[in-house]
Amino acid sequence: MEAFVEDGFVRIEGAFPEKTADECREIIWRDLDADPADPATWPRPVAARPDYAQAPFEAAANTPRLHAAFDDLVGKGRWLPRTSLGGFVIRFPGDEPAVVDGWHVDVSFPAHDSDPDDYMTWHANVESKDRALLMFFLFSDVGDDDAPTRLRVGSHLDVARVLEPEGEDGLDARELARRAEAASGHRPTAHAVGRAGDVYLCHPFLVHAGQPHSGKAPRFLGQPKLSPAGPLRLDRADGGFSPVENAIRRGLGR
Template sequence: MQIIDVERFAADGFAKVEAVVARQVADAARDLLWQQIGLSPGEPSGWREPVVWASDMTGAGPFGEIMNSPRLHAAYDAVAGPGGWLPRGSLGMIPIRFPRLPPADDRGWHIDLNTQRPDGTWGTSARSQTMLLLILLSEVGPDDAPTRVRAGSHRDAFAVLGEEALAHTEAGPLVEAASRERPVVHATGEPGDVYLLHPYTVHAADEHRGTRPRFMSQGPVLLKRPVTGQGDSLLDRALR
């Protein structure tokens, strides 16, 4: 049985992989993040910011179980090709979005920085060296600030980008305008579910309209070969 629907990924530019780890593993990771930020799920009076950033930079404990999941690695193989990606040991940055607060001004449509320049800085180009990984660490329903995804937008964004690595402020308006007519899908699911996004899939944060804080990591998976539409991987074939 295929870990993802290959044809659907090629058409939509993303795939959901359910339960890369048991729910209790994601729950344990979330408990550690509550400790890290010094807040409590039982004391909403302390939730005063719409977004609080946490991180996992070590891959210890439940974080490592998630990142080393055979099911997750099989999903990488399916889209980047066996051996086409570099292992990622930690979840990286984790935005925690809180309900009942004015939303943060960070909900613009974009694709992530994907190309390292010779000086070590990063920009956005049509030679992506990364794909995007979203890991749900809490229940995420339609009202719980799910990431919004423009289905099929990977082809639109690729068409308007060139080989020059643009700044985020330059690339964002380009890909937003190019993908404006695409339908929007929400990245909902259960703790332990994962979304793999094609590097050119246009996406955005959403306002939190629910009642429970949303925990989700977002980070790049480095690729061994740039995604240019010329290779044999699913990432390349999805652009043709």
């Protein structure tokens, strides 16, 4: 929990079974109308897939190991179980750049001036409205050459300071990305590598980015959010702050 507060992420190894990852990849390959054995059928460089709610995906998101980690980082009774696994980003070999390669912070709610259908107009605020965790589910083995997501270690602390003056509305995706990249440029970079079945649990404010794929096998990544059961609170009379809340408070110097 202390590493999460300081670094902004932790890796849960073997968070869900590798067999479940295999079943999920089979479903996605069918939806892509592509043959895993024939690279000529693969879309490039990136394919995005919408929410998946079939049984293997729901099972991957709801293992005892993950639920225990959610309790540790967000607090017991303070998060909502997932019934699906959110969107997927599948990265294919070819060393080609993509729009997701820029440093950014995931936004979480439509503000009064947002277009509900345009995610880039959505916002994030200092209380992380509607997002308790950013999560990266590895559904394939991911090595250094397989387009692992880049993570700026400790950048969530910088983003808390960027968002604090912006009040309840916070900032939209484009403006937040611009300011977050500038504020966290001094931070070291880590790569979200691991085995199929590993999950990275990240602070909602963690600055991250994609990168081109220079390996040989497609990379399958699920990136759902964990929703809070109620608003995060940066002031609690009993001092019962979760690590997610404590990280924001630390970034703000509280």
